Amino acid sequence: RKEVEQDPGPFNVPEGATVAFNCTYSNSASQSFFWYRQDCRKEPKLLMSVYSSGNEDGRFTAQLNRASQYISLLIRDSKLSDSATYLCVPTGEGGSYIPTFGRGTSLIVHP
């Protein structure tokens, strides 16, 4: 079973829309998560960190459901510049843990 699973999309939404996508994870010991965004032909960059039940940063809200082992990312009032691939990355334990990046979820915001 993959460490994380995300719907690859693409999610195609108009400007101003609210969109949400989930990331399910297999390791119940994962305590915290990172959401990265990767623009086309660019490197991943950190979007948000989630250390408890959730986090909110402006138009972006992440929620962690430990019982069901998924983390969601909600984007309100979508902008054209939000078009990117969003990658969910669980943290692990110990210095030998290797962050795993899946294919992520592709979001396209159109005018």
Next chain:
Amino acid sequence: GAGVSQSPSNKVTEKGKDVELRCDPISGHTALYWYRQSLGQGLEFLIYFQGNSAPDKSGLPSDRFSAERTGGSVSTLTIQRTQQEDSAVYLCASSLTSGSTGELFFGEGSRLTVL
């Protein structure tokens, strides 16, 4: 600069040639990772350096791939006798501590094309 620096940004080589890709991490970051990303795919882990510990080479796809990290700073990824399937973007990332707790900072990558 303050970020992770990778060179070259683009490399075109002929099948069978050797290539070296360089990564200069953020100063003070003890953890350094190499990933590669083929078109439309996720990031594939290659190798991980943490301080003075032996590197985790479990992601290297074949013995044609090797990497070094000198003085706990700059790292070089070497691919010998390149094959067309080695064509990808090679991304280096560094972290202040291990990736289990810290954010990874990525370089812009080295795009390798093997003809």
